[in-house]
Structure formats: C-alpha cells, structure tokens
Amino acid sequence: MKKSVAIIGGGIVGATVAYYLNKLDDNHQLNVTMYDDGEGQATKAAAGIISPWLSKRRNKKWYNLARDGATLLSNIAIETNMDNDIYNQCGTIITRASHEKLNELYKKALKRTSETKTIGEAYKLNANEVKNKIPLLTSSLPGVLVTGGARIDGGKFAKHLKHLAQLNNLNIVNKNVSINDEGKIQLDKEIIEYDYIIVATGAWMKKTLSNLPLDVDVRAQKGQLIELSITNTNSGFDMPVLMPEGEKDFIPFNDGKLIVGATHENDKGFDLQPTNEVIDDLLASANRLVDGLNQENLIKIKVGTRAYTSDFAPFFGSIPQYPNILVGGGLGSSGLTTGPLIGKLLAHSIINKNGIDLDQYRKPIENYITLK
Ligand SMILES: Cc1cc2nc3c(=O)[nH]c(=O)nc-3n(C[C@H](O)[C@H](O)[C@H](O)COP(=O)(O)OP(=O)(O)OC[C@H]3O[C@@H](n4cnc5c(N)ncnc54)[C@H](O)[C@@H]3O)c2cc1C
Structure with a gap:
C-alpha cells in the first residue's frame, strides 16, 4: 500500500x-x-549567500547544521547538474577595518579550512587585492577570501x-x-x-x-534588498560575494546585476511593501563601495518574510x-x-x-x- x-x-x-x-x-x-x-x-527573496564558516554565532548545533548544509548544497548542485546561475561557488570575502580583527578572522578561516573541505582555501587580501577580485569597487577595506563560499538563487x-x-x-x-x-x-x-x-x-x-x-x-521578520544594473562590469571571471564590515552585503554578477541587502525589520511582520527610506539606505550603502550609483540603477526591489525563533x-x-x-x-x-x-x-x-x-x-x- x-x-x-x-x-x-x-x-x-x-x-x-x-x-x-x-x-x-x-x-x-x-x-x-x-x-x-x-x-x-x-x-x-533571499540574497543567497552561503558562507557560514566565519560566522560570529556561538551556537555549536547551528554551526554543525550550517557547515554540513553548505556541503550538502554543493553536493546537490553537482548531482543535479545545476546551472551556474542557480548555484555558483564564486568565493566570499569578509572585510575588516582593524588589522587585529582581520588577523583573527584569517586565523579562524585557516582553522576551518583544516576541518571542512567545502570552505576551500583562505587568503588574506589587502584593500587593492579585494578591488582586483571585484573590479567594480571604487573603495574597499582589507578582507579574508574563502574560495568555497557561494551564492545561490533560492x-x-x-x-x-x-x-x-x-x-x-x-x-x-x-x-x-x-x-x-x-x-x-x-x-x-x-x-x-x-x-x-x-x-x-x-x-x-x-x-x-x-x-x-x-x-x-x-515570529515574522521583514527583509528587503535591491537589485541594481551597472554597465561595463564584466570582469571576465566570477566575482566573489562581498560581506563588507558595517555595510550591507554586496553580490555582484558578470551580466551587470548587483544585489545589495538585506534589511532585518522586526516590527513589520508580514508586510511586503517596499519602503523608500530603506531603498535609499541600501543605495547609500552600495554607493560607499561604488561611486555614482543612483535611482536610475535600480531595477528591482525584493521583499520577503523570514521566520525567527526566540x-x-x-x-x-x-x-x-x-x-x-x-x-x-x-x-x-x-x-x-x-x-x-x-x-x-x-x-x-x-x-x-x-x-x-x-x-x-x-x-x-x-x-x-x-x-x-
Ligand atoms: C531578504 C532576505 C535575505 C536572505 N538572505 C539569505 C542569505 O543570503 N543566505 C541564507 O542562507 N539565507 C538567507 N535568507 C533566509 C532564507 O531565505 C530563509 O531562511 C529560507 O528561505 C526559509 O525557507 P523556508 O522554506 O523555511 O520558508 P519560505 O521560503 O518562506 O517558504 C514557505 C512557503 O510556504 C508557503 N505557505 C505558508 N503558509 C502556507 C499555507 N497555509 N498553505 C500553502 N502554502 C503556504 C509560503 O507562501 C512560502 O512559499 C534571507 C531571507 C530574506 C527574506
């Protein structure tokens, strides 16, 4: 039966x-x-960043789940012949202003690379090296690159x-x-x-x-992000995702698309309306990394609802x-x-x-x- x-x-x-x-x-x-x-x-609606290894979270069970989840995603992508535009192990860079914090992050990345294969390799990059990896940046801090970080289109x-x-x-x-x-x-x-x-x-x-x-x-939490279109951004290689200290996450694509976000709005519940002040904030964050972005670059606003426990x-x-x-x-x-x-x-x-x-x-x- x-x-x-x-x-x-x-x-x-x-x-x-x-x-x-x-x-x-x-x-x-x-x-x-x-x-x-x-x-x-x-x-x-999600930004699509897969890079749990350097998270500040201390919950060991969550880390086990996220670490093994990142590995599973990469296995599913291989076994189902997923296209690059769905799952792309393009690498992720996390930046830090202070040298001490950068060194701490790099140390943690090296430790993680010896524990889990999916993270790939870890490199400490100065600000110019970060810009070389993401040529559309006009400003950057130094950072740590992990080559196994990925972006997915959820x-x-x-x-x-x-x-x-x-x-x-x-x-x-x-x-x-x-x-x-x-x-x-x-x-x-x-x-x-x-x-x-x-x-x-x-x-x-x-x-x-x-x-x-x-x-x-x-409980429900509202999240908004913006999609921008920028011309002449084709770097000829897959640019990594950037998680810049103090700014919103920055996800560049070779076809000129750039995703910036996301917000964490606790008091908005299931509201799915985009809000102008949030869009302005996200644009301002993007502008501190790439000169000259404005409303004309804006092509889409995505709004979604996350679920949180206490x-x-x-x-x-x-x-x-x-x-x-x-x-x-x-x-x-x-x-x-x-x-x-x-x-x-x-x-x-x-x-x-x-x-x-x-x-x-x-x-x-x-x-x-x-x-x-
Ligand atoms: C803006 C934003 C950015 C994010 N960025 C990232 C990121 O970079 N990296 C990352 O790992 N995660 C990210 N997340 C988190 C991630 O997207 C979510 O945690 C995850 O997608 C939740 O998946 P889910 O299947 O539990 O729920 P959902 O994706 O919300 O799916 C639930 C589905 O159930 C349907 N549903 C609900 N009730 C009913 C019903 N009664 N009958 C029929 N259907 C129903 C809903 O319509 C929905 O389609 C982000 C989330 C948001 C909102």
Whole structure:
C-alpha cells in the first residue's frame, strides 16, 4: 500500500523534502502532494549567500547544521547538474577595518579550512587585492577570501528540485491549505487525510498549526534588498560575494546585476511593501563601495518574510503530540544554508533511512512547540 505525504510550503525546506522523498523512494512507495501559495516566500527573496564558516554565532548545533548544509548544497548542485546561475561557488570575502580583527578572522578561516573541505582555501587580501577580485569597487577595506563560499538563487534552486521530483512522485497544488483540529489537511471545503504532513511554511508556521492546541515559537521578520544594473562590469571571471564590515552585503554578477541587502525589520511582520527610506539606505550603502550609483540603477526591489525563533535557532522533526506531523522552521537569516539539510533529514525520517545523529544539529523540538 502506498503512503501519502503532504508538504505544506514550497520554499527551500519543502522543495528539498520533495527532492529527497523522490530520490529515496526506491520502491515507489510514496504519493507526495505539495501545497504552496508562494506569498512572501523568503526563499525567492533571499540574497543567497552561503558562507557560514566565519560566522560570529556561538551556537555549536547551528554551526554543525550550517557547515554540513553548505556541503550538502554543493553536493546537490553537482548531482543535479545545476546551472551556474542557480548555484555558483564564486568565493566570499569578509572585510575588516582593524588589522587585529582581520588577523583573527584569517586565523579562524585557516582553522576551518583544516576541518571542512567545502570552505576551500583562505587568503588574506589587502584593500587593492579585494578591488582586483571585484573590479567594480571604487573603495574597499582589507578582507579574508574563502574560495568555497557561494551564492545561490533560492527561487531557482527550489524550482529545480521541485521539477526533478515532479518527474516522479510529486504533485504540486498552488493553493493555501490549513490543518484542521483533527490534524488533517483542509483545502477549501475538502478534508484530505495523509499518512504524513510536513509543515514547511516558514514564517507562517504558527498560523498553519493554529487549529491544534499548540504554541509555536516563530515570529515574522521583514527583509528587503535591491537589485541594481551597472554597465561595463564584466570582469571576465566570477566575482566573489562581498560581506563588507558595517555595510550591507554586496553580490555582484558578470551580466551587470548587483544585489545589495538585506534589511532585518522586526516590527513589520508580514508586510511586503517596499519602503523608500530603506531603498535609499541600501543605495547609500552600495554607493560607499561604488561611486555614482543612483535611482536610475535600480531595477528591482525584493521583499520577503523570514521566520525567527526566540533563540534564533531553527527546529525540525515530528511534533511529539502529533507524530505524523513533521515540521522544519525558524530558519532565520541563514535558511538557504541550513534549509536543504533540514529538508533531507525530514525526508529521511519518513523513509526510515535515518541513522543520522539529529542531536548534533538541533535542540529538542519541545523548546519551540508546546501544548497550550
Ligand atoms: C531578504 C532576505 C535575505 C536572505 N538572505 C539569505 C542569505 O543570503 N543566505 C541564507 O542562507 N539565507 C538567507 N535568507 C533566509 C532564507 O531565505 C530563509 O531562511 C529560507 O528561505 C526559509 O525557507 P523556508 O522554506 O523555511 O520558508 P519560505 O521560503 O518562506 O517558504 C514557505 C512557503 O510556504 C508557503 N505557505 C505558508 N503558509 C502556507 C499555507 N497555509 N498553505 C500553502 N502554502 C503556504 C509560503 O507562501 C512560502 O512559499 C534571507 C531571507 C530574506 C527574506
């Protein structure tokens, strides 16, 4: 008898769950349906920086998840023949004004390179060397380059994985659904029962579970970024992503596109309206690195909604009171890095091929989901 699985949410978590539920389904035992309304999706709006190794965060479980997530992303890109415009290991540079801080960062980078292969090699660069790596910069600080850092296009990444799963066992319904008080899916007036439900609804997780007597520790955060168009920027090589100290992240592309952002707006919830003062701030930040940018360079503003927990750590697994409902959420600002591994681990839990020590990656789910 085939098992039925519903995935609610088609961002990076839902898409990776779908990809692995297809890949691991050797005996064609699964029927998988994804419900996604796409509204405010963080995955599509994200900056796309994958470079967790030099983060200041001290949470060891988060680091394990992000480190192994970065490796998994690179493996998925290879095994699914992903194009360069979806996943590109172009390197990332982090700058520091003080020599002491730069040396500390470099020391940490060297330590990380001896521990994990995906980070690639680490180099300490003076300001001119940073400018040589990103020729459109007119001003820079010195920095540390790690060659394994990457940029991804979250929307295209998720679309690519969903497309592969659709070739086999995935059906996608682009609609909003809820879970009723019996733990079943409600689509308009229809109630549908599944063997498993995976809730990957990002910032909307609290709402998705609101008919069950559960408290969910997730809050919404607005993020905006701008896309600029600059002529004559073709460097002839893939420019690294820049994480400049005191400025917004800076993601240059060879076709003249430049992404700058993103904001972290805690008091704006699910608001998806771009705001002029934020756009001006982002443009000003870009201008301190590249002379002469203005409103005429602006081609797109992206707005998305991140999901945060009180301790900023993601959570995943089955809900103890509802063992057939699994969740993956609270990914915050590094969800493109951690999301694919969370998706893979959720799929493994269903297919029963786990054998992976999940506690190296997560705190107990009861820290985030409690009975009311
Ligand atoms: C501006 C910005 C910049 C970012 N930059 C980076 C970065 O550089 N690097 C990085 O690693 N991370 C970054 N992130 C974080 C990352 O994008 C997110 O953590 C990650 O994409 C979350 O993925 P998700 O699948 O959990 O949720 P989402 O991508 O939000 O997907 C959830 C989906 O569920 C759907 N949904 C919700 N409720 C329902 C329902 N009831 N029925 C049907 N569908 C529903 C939503 O519409 C959405 O499509 C950034 C985020 C933002 C907003």
